[in-house]
Amino acid sequence: MKQPTELVFGGVRALHGRLRLPGDKSISHRALLFAALATGRSSISNLATGEDVQATRAALTALGVGIRTGADAVTVSGTGLAGWREPEAVLDCGNSGTTMRVLSGALAGRPFLSILTGDASLQARPMRRISEPLRAMGAHVDGRADAAYAPLVIRGAELHAVHHELPVASAQVKSALVLAGLQAEGTTEIVSPAPSRDHSERMLAALGVPLEVDGLRVRVRAGAPEPFQLEVPGDPSSAAFFVVAALVTPGSDITIESLSLNPTRLGFVDVLHRMGADIEVEPTGERCGEPVGELRVRSSSLTATTMEGDEIPNVQDEIPALAVAAAFADGVTEVRDAAELALKESNRIGALHQELSEMGLAVETRADGLAIRGGVPRAALLKSHGDHRMAMALAVLANAIDGESTVRGWQAVSSSYPEFADDFARLTGAQ
Numbered sequence: 001m002k003q004p005t006e007l008v009f010g011g012v013r014a015l016h017g018r019l020r021l022p023g024d025k026s027i028s029h030r031a032l033l034f035a036a037l038a039t040g041r042s043s044i045s046n047l048a049t050g051e052d053v054q055a056t057r058a059a060l061t062a063l064g065v066g067i068r069t070g071a072d073a074v075t076v077s078g079t080g081l082a083g084w085r086e087p088e089a090v091l092d093c094g095n096s097g098t099t100m101r102v103l104s105g106a107l108a109g110r111p112f113l114s115i116l117t118g119d120a121s122l123q124a125r126p127m128r129r130i131s132e133p134l135r136a137m138g139a140h141v142d143g144r145a146d147a148a149y150a151p152l153v154i155r156g157a158e159l160h161a162v163h164h165e166l167p168v169a170s171a172q173v174k175s176a177l178v179l180a181g182l183q184a185e186g187t188t189e190i191v192s193p194a195p196s197r198d199h200s201e202r203m204l205a206a207l208g209v210p211l212e213v214d215g216l217r218v219r220v221r222a223g224a225p226e227p228f229q230l231e232v233p234g235d236p237s238s239a240a241f242f243v244v245a246a247l248v249t250p251g252s253d254i255t256i257e258s259l260s261l262n263p264t265r266l267g268f269v270d271v272l273h274r275m276g277a278d279i280e281v282e283p284t285g286e287r288c289g290e291p292v293g294e295l296r297v298r299s300s301s302l303t304a305t306t307m308e309g310d311e312i313p314n315v316q317d318e319i320p321a322l323a324v325a326a327a328f329a330d331g332v333t334e335v336r337d338a339a340e341l342a343l344k345e346s347n348r349i350g351a352l353h354q355e356l357s358e359m360g361l362a363v364e365t366r367a368d369g370l371a372i373r374g375g376v377p378r379a380a381l382l383k384s385h386g387d388h389r390m391a392m393a394l395a396v397l398a399n400a401i402d403g404e405s406t407v408r409g410w411q412a413v414s415s416s417y418p419e420f421a422d423d424f425a426r427l428t429g430a431q
Contacts, residue, residue, distance in 0.1 A: 006408040007395065007407050009404070009405050010404045011402055013399055014249050015252040016253055017254060017426065017427050018256075019254060019427060020256075021256065021258075022049050022417060022419060023047050023048045023234065024235040025098075026098065028047045028053045029052070031203070032060060033103070034204065035078050035227065036060045036084075037081055038076075038224060040227035042227045043075055045232065048235065050388075051418075052099065052415050054094075055092065055096045056099045059092075062088070063085060063091075086112035086114070092118065095118065095119050095121055101173060101175075101176050102175045104116065105177055105178065108156055115151055116150060116151060116152045117152075123144075125149070126343060128148040131147035133162060137162050137184055138157045139156055139180070140155040140157060161184045162189075163189045164189070164191070165193075171264075178211070182223055183222060184222060190220075194313050195310060197264045198264050203225075203289055209225050210223045230287055230288050231287060233261075233287060233292045235416075236261075236265040239256050240268045241396050241420070243269070245399060247297060247298075248325060248327075250299050252298065254427060255297075261283055261291040262291060268321065271307055272302075275302040276300055277325075278298040278299075278300045281293065281295055302374075303329055306334045308335070308336035316338065320387075320390055322335075326374060327377050335369035335371075337368055345388065348387065349365050349369065351385040355383065355390070356372060359377040359380045359382075361373065377397060377400075379398070379404055381405070382406065382407045382408065383409055386412050388413045388414070390412070391409065391412045391413050394407045395420070395424065
């Protein structure tokens with residue numbers, strides 16, 4: 001879906017109605033990867049449509065995995081890791097850190113050469129956090145600055161189990177080491193310093209992999225998932241933008257259905273509840289170990305809060321949306337212990353400071369976060385900084401204020417949610 005380079009928002013429009021979101025991006029990546037690890041045919045419906053997940057699909061196709069799009073689902077014909085073949089060309093991961101990091105874990109045990117690269121943003125993101133533990137397991141990993149940055153060159157080898165303590169809580173790194181551990185001799189143990197997303201653990205355990213979770217420890221032995229059928233639940237990180245939009249736009253009342261209610265993904269709801277948000281959470285079932293349900297959201301008066309410590313890993317991707325809530329909240333909202341924000345698709349600390357200041361808000365920054373004083377934002381010419389989450393956050397903010405605002409660099413939404421503008425227009429009655 002081709003995106004315009006900029007989008008114009010022309011004043012306050014309340015949100016009403018029900019919305020079913022595209023499939024969760026994190027689960028979609030893993031569903032494709034796990035189906036490719038299995039032996040047999042898997043069927044995946046409501047797969048995320050953004051460019052990040054397409055990068056994972058293209059990489060798996062280049063590795064010899066059969067993937068076909070049908071009328072209602074994507075079918076993956078898995079032949080197990082033994083069926084993967086050496087790619088004929090460099091694997092382009094685009095802007096997707098998940099593709100590069102998690103796929104590297106699978107490739108670490110394959111007896112051939114793989115080269116993974118990405119766009120300028122991905123090439124600037126830290127990769128030593130996967131290259132060092134994969135080397136310790138026996139894989140040959142090289143890259144720029146001694147494999148600190150992509151492009152990465154991986155020659156797989158016979159792997160042995162390790163005990164590895166993550167310096168930073170990261171679902172991507174944890175998942176990469178789990179996939180390497182599925183090919184290693186012995187029991188691989190990964191210890192996180194704080195909770196992080198657990199989609200890999202939930203899905204793989206549900207698919208018969210010898211994996212156990214003990215608090216912040218994950219242990220995995222050699223094995224492979226079974227083929228499966230999955231309707232991917234809606235993406236909570238995408239939902240966060242609609243939730244905040246409904247909260248800060250007077251007169252709004254929406255329901256988001258068929259959504260992943262994974263506890264590691266609903267940290268933003270906990271933050272918003274502290275701020276006084278009217279959000280109802282209703283579980284409705286489970287899919288491949290993932291709880292699913294609905295959120296009902298009504299416009300609310302918000303008060304400032306502080307996000308810090310162990311809470312940060314589970315709200316990291318939603319901080320651009322939460323910053324919009326802070327812009328309308330009474331008082332000063334602070335984000336601390338979030339230095340990783342500077343290492344995302346953009347430096348989100350700097351980007352949020354620049355764009356919120358452009359709208360007349362008082363914002364202070366520090367190396368590990370920022371402080372936002374709520375106020376009355378004004379219409380402005382805004383920039384996405386090439387970051388999909390910044391683009392959507394600015395759209396939400398622009399819709400809730402008087403006057404005409406323009407968001408430039410709108411095409412950034414293609415990486416995760418190309419349908420965002422259409423879905424937003426339906427809820428606001430602009431379409």
